[in-house]
Amino acid sequence: MKQFLIFLVMVLGSITAFSQGIKKIPNPLTPCGSRADVDAMPGIYTDHNNTIYGFALKGTPAEKTTMMKNLIAAEKLEEASRKDFKLTGCAARVSFGRHGSSNYGKNVYASYGYNMGIYAFVCNVSQHATKIVDEYRTVFRVEFNPYIMPGGVHAVGTGEFNMKNGNPMYEIPVQAKVGPNFEKDKNNNPSHVSQYISEATLMVARSDNYKDFHSDFLKLNNGNGYVEHWEMGGRYDNHGPNSYQFIDRRYFLTKPGVPLLIPVSRKQYLQDMLEYFKIEKANFEYDNAEKIKNIGNNTSESAKRTMAALEADKLAYPRIYEAKKAKVNDLLAKQKPEWLQKPAVVDQDRLLKDANKILEALGRFYDAEGEYKSALYVLNPAYFVSNNGQAAKPLLIEVQFRYEITKDYGYSSRLFNNWEQHFDIGALKKMLQ
Helix, strand or coil, rough: CHHHHHHHHHCCCCCCCHHCCCCCCCCCCCCCCCHHHHHHHHCCEEEEHHHHCCCCCCCCCHHHHHHHHHHHHHHHHHHHHHCCCCCCCEEEEEEEEEEEEECCCEEEEEEEEEEEEEEEEEEECCCCCCEEECCCCCCEEEECCCCCCCCCCCCCCCCCCCCCCCEEECCCCCCCCCCCCHHHHHCCCCCCCHCEHHHHHHHHCCCCCCCHHHHHHHHHHCCEEEEEEECCCCCCCCCCCCCEEEEEEEEEECCCCCCCCEEEEHHHHHHHHHHHHHHHHHHHHHHHHHCCCCCCCCHHHHHHHHHHHHHHHHHHHHHCCCHHHHHHHHHHHHCCCHHHEEEEEECCCCCCCEEEHHHHHHHCHHHCCCCCCEEEEEECCCCCCCCCCCCCCCCCEEEEEEEEEHHHCHHHHHHHHHHHHHHHHHHHHHHHH
């Protein structure tokens, strides 16, 4: 019993990061005495009509109709996968949700999803009765039109730099020029460099397969196979019968034959950098002036030193700006077409912030990815087409199943194994037609 109490504390303590609210599923209160007892208890399933927290699908009447149709279809596919499966040791509760919109370039699609949270049964040590934890760790999700880029690329020379000795540091918004139209331009007309995606950024929270990111990238980019992020337990560790793993599996379901992302060529990268230089110049001048203004009438020695550095930066920056433009224009004019059309694999060392060293690195391309060297991609216009007024139409589907492997509580791995064998992903993919 002491061991079970320790396990209960660990379960409840470790899942606080996944809290969904305070309303509880009614406890079965079935007598129990061991972990094996509660893991064998008949499970509880409720569909979207009896969700814990409720949900709202915001949108036009037509959008709501389309969203409900697709979400219920996903729900029915999951239910069908358990036709011959006995749910035990947990409570499964379905909910739907609208998650804003995904801007695929200039094409906006409604983002919405199906969520089935799996809440573990535990045996209360004082009452000797089965209760349900307040939050889930195991979850099955189907996200229609998901946000595909969790993090942007920091190509060398964009975002931040210093002119001398590391101080002052200039942090430059890369999406648009700062000013009254910044938010509008950032959302409606962002710079090209701010829309770059790398293999590593696409894998954020989706794969920890650092030994072969490229293989996993291709699986998602081409909608072929799955990737996994081992959140606990260690992908590359040796796992015995008593070991514990917490694994997040993801699929991208896509239209066949068309990749989601296409490489940025060296030519496109250089042209995009010319666009960025204009943004950087305007934002540097703004930031430099703000820093000078903030010093005001401060006459301390440190303020005087900072003011002198800011004034020196103000004089030095135009030379750096013109040198960068000249270097890029020279490459565009003199390099052969076959060189310019190669994929842009560039330096992505976030520690490189000195303006003169950035100038040296500018225009330097590599043949393959490596440490601090990333291939750049953008959304494929041939895939991310206009929705033609049908914002809720599925263009891309992301499937997620996060599950646990542990000898003491098998409800999660049992459910996942059944899902893997019997869930009809092909039927789900047909919604893209």
